Amino acid sequence: MLALRNVTYSYPLQIQRERPVLDDISLELPPGKVLCVAGNNGSGKSTLAQLCAGLLLPSSGSLELEGRRITRKSDFLELRRKMGILFQSPEDQLFAESVFKDVSFGPKNLGLKGDSLEKRVRKACEMVGLPLNLYGGKSPFSLSEGEKRRVALAGILAMEPQILILDEPFIGLDFEGRKLLESALEAFMRQGTASIILFTHELAHCWKLATDFAFLSGGKIAAFEKGDINLLRDMDFSSLSMNLPQWAVLARKLSNMGAKINNPESPRDLALALISIKESSGGK
Amino acid sequence: MNSPPSRGKIEIENVSYAYPQEVKPALSDINFTFEAGAFYCILGKNGSGKSTLLRCINALVIPDKGKISICEFDTSDEKTITQARKSVSMVFQNPQTQLIAPTVEEEVAFGPENLGLEAREIAERVEEALHLTGTKHLSNRPTECLSLGEKQLVAMAGVLAMRPAFLLSDESTSMLDSGSRARILNLFAKLRESRIGVVHVTHFVEEAIKADKVLILEEGRLVKSGNPQETLGNPEEVAKFGIEPLPVTLIARELQLLGYSLGNAPLQPDDLILWTL
Ligand SMILES: Nc1ncnc2c1ncn2[C@@H]1O[C@H](COP(=O)(O)OP(=O)(O)OP(=O)(O)O)[C@@H](O)[C@H]1O
Ligand SMILES: Nc1ncnc2c1ncn2[C@@H]1O[C@H](COP(=O)(O)OP(=O)(O)O)[C@@H](O)[C@H]1O
Ligand SMILES: [Mg+2]
Ligand SMILES: [Mg+2]
Numbered sequence: 118m119l120a121l122r123n124v125t126y127s128y129p130l131q132i133q134r135e136r137p138v139l140d141d142i143s144l145e146l147p148p149g150k151v152l153c154v155a156g157n158n159g160s161g162k163s164t165l166a167q168l169c170a171g172l173l174l175p176s177s178g179s180l181e182l183e184g185r186r187i188t189r190k191s192d193f194l195e196l197r198r199k200m201g202i203l204f205q206s207p208e209d210q211l212f213a214e215s216v217f218k219d220v221s222f223g224p225k226n227l228g229l230k231g232d233s234l235e236k237r238v239r240k241a242c243e244m245v246g247l248p249l250n251l252y253g254g255k256s257p258f259s260l261s262e263g264e265k266r267r268v269a270l271a272g273i274l275a276m277e278p279q280i281l282i283l284d285e286p287f288i289g290l291d292f293e294g295r296k297l298l299e300s301a302l303e304a305f306m307r308q309g310t311a312s313i314i315l316f317t318h319e320l321a322h323c324w325k326l327a328t329d330f331a332f333l334s335g336g337k338i339a340a341f342e343k344g345d346i347n348l349l350r351d352m353d354f355s356s357l358s359m360n361l362p363q364w365a366v367l368a369r370k371l372s373n374m375g376a377k378i379n380n381p382e383s384p385r386d387l388a389l390a391l392i393s394i395k396e397s398s399g400g401k
Numbered sequence: 402m403n404s405p406p407s408r409g410k411i412e413i414e415n416v417s418y419a420y421p422q423e424v425k426p427a428l429s430d431i432n433f434t435f436e437a438g439a440f441y442c443i444l445g446k447n448g449s450g451k452s453t454l455l456r457c458i459n460a461l462v463i464p465d466k467g468k469i470s471i472c473e474f475d476t477s478d479e480k481t482i483t484q485a486r487k488s489v490s491m492v493f494q495n496p497q498t499q500l501i502a503p504t505v506e507e508e509v510a511f512g513p514e515n516l517g518l519e520a521r522e523i524a525e526r527v528e529e530a531l532h533l534t535g536t537k538h539l540s541n542r543p544t545e546c547l548s549l550g551e552k553q554l555v556a557m558a559g560v561l562a563m564r565p566a567f568l569l570s571d572e573s574t575s576m577l578d579s580g581s582r583a584r585i586l587n588l589f590a591k592l593r594e595s596r597i598g599v600v601h602v603t604h605f606v607e608e609a610i611k612a613d614k615v616l617i618l619e620e621g622r623l624v625k626s627g628n629p630q631e632t633l634g635n636p637e638e639v640a641k642f643g644i645e646p647l648p649v650t651l652i653a654r655e656l657q658l659l660g661y662s663l664g665n666a667p668l669q670p671d672d673l674i675l676w677t678l
Binding site: 263394 | 495547551572576581648651669673674
């Protein structure tokens with residue numbers, strides 16, 4: 118399990134600003150959890166992502182893996198082995214001259230070679246919808262932005278990490294790409310021992326996957342289980358910088374008008390709710 | 402916002418383009434006219450040619466075939482390319498590649514300074530652009546010390562300060578929180594009043610509801626264009642182009658299957674609520 122204990126962070130250049138970006142944050146990520154974190158632009162999500170990955174060091178407080186404080190170089194190496202991080206900007210992690218070489222860099226470092234390396238790379242590329250026969254030889258830098266993001270993701274999935282830190286992973290992906298990513302992450306979670314921290318502004322993209330939500334604001338974090346909230350009744354995601362998809366907006370309005378809705382994501386259920394309102398109001 | 406000097410159209414005629422060493426064209430035989438002061442949204446899958454089309458309009462890429470003229474300036478003619486470039490201004494897909502000045506304020510002033518404007522005018526424009534994008538609180542910050550969403554907003558401010566005839570936006574709302582996204586979308590709609598045309602690329606189909614016209618690209622071709630009702634109203638067709646159908650259109654489809662008729666294709670939740678009344 119990954120944990121942050123009382124972590125505070127200020128950037129070195131952050132001179133005139135009164136409070137640290139992250140202020141005394143504690144967080145636990147047990148296996149099986151998908152924690153979705155939202156927050157305004159500049160609230161500290163990417164900073165938190167880099168702290169979780171050991172890429173930034175807390176100004177105070179600590180990072181723990183399996184109950185052990187991460188301090189020595191060997192602890193950091195273990196963290197790197199277990200964790201994959203996807204940066205908000207995919208360019209930050211692409212470097213090789215071909216997609217195949219880029220995706221195989223990680224697994225190669227883990228000691229894979231020959232057929233097993235090729236198989237691992239092939240599987241990861243297929244998971245993100247970039248078949249090797251079409252994309253393997255291309256330069257990642259000649260791809261469209263959405264395609265680049267998928268290459269970066271394949272590179273991470275090919276390492277078969279235990280913990281994924283994903284900073285806005287759905288940005289730039291088209292409809293098919295988002296569905297592919299969602300099912301790849303579902304498959305990843307089926308391992309049972311895996312966990313994910315996902316930073317996003319889009320409720321639609323993380324609603325199915327999330328087990329927990331957290332909101333970052335004023336350097337503080339507030340987390341709660343998805344089961345503890347009733348989307349239709351008490352959730353005001355918009356004031357928490359999440360974009361509500363149309364189905365959620367409509368479901369909330371209809372439920373305020375007295376309709377019963379089983380599954381707010383189902384077009385059929387929402388259609389039935391609309392009909393029940395129309396008929397009860399006497400119009401047809 | 403004052404009107405920019407030249408109020409022309411962007412005319413795209415039979416445009417095709419393939420990147421060097423690529424066999425597959427990134428754009429095939431595109432024809433379209435962007436009118437002054439209107440708001441356009443471009444949708445399409447990854448790799449369908451959206452960014453390439455914007456690069457052509459921005460004269461960063463010159464088509465292999467066909468012709469693009471911007472406010473009557475031909476982008477393939479060396480004598481007019483500079484004028485063409487001056488009429489459009491682009492917010493790039495990756496904000497990392499856009500910001501160059503040391504601080505936010507200097508970044509936003511950079512464009513107007515290059516236009517050779519007077520100091521007072523520059524200061525006015527910077528102030529206005531920071532205000533419109535909600536980035537005033539960042540004005541003294543170093544640009545390299547911004548979050549990516551903040552960079553996106555600052556890049557937008559820089560482009561607004563140029564007051565181009567056309568503002569090109571390549572997925573420039575992709576990282577914005579809900580408040581900033583709503584602000585920028587309202588701004589795009591309001592720029593009509595200043596006769597500034599907007600060409601906005603996005604994967605968030607809901608952003609296209611406010612557009613005057615929506616363009617759909619598929620494998621480098623312009624496969625559909627029209628008002629939001631015409632282009633987004635049919636969820637099966639939208640999905641066929643690899644675009645996420647609006648949930649409201651899926652719900653409307655269910656209502657039809659259940660025997661109810663809705664008249665004009667609803668696109669927003671309130672359209673459906675109104676139907677129940
Ligand atoms: N290198 C840096 N030096 C100083 N301050 C920084 C640096 N990087 C980011 N900041 C500031 O720290 C705060 C948090 O930034 P961070 O990138 O973590 O935000 P975020 O929540 O990821 O935002 P976004 O949604 O825009 O990606 C912001 O105020 C940002 O301007
Ligand atoms: N610099 C480049 N060199 C070669 N091919 C490119 C380059 N940029 C984009 N492409 C290719 O051109 C096609 C269109 O890309 P692009 O316009 O970026 O798509 P979109 O913006 O719609 O995702 C894609 O097949 C992409 O891989
Ligand atoms: Mg960020
Ligand atoms: Mg693009």
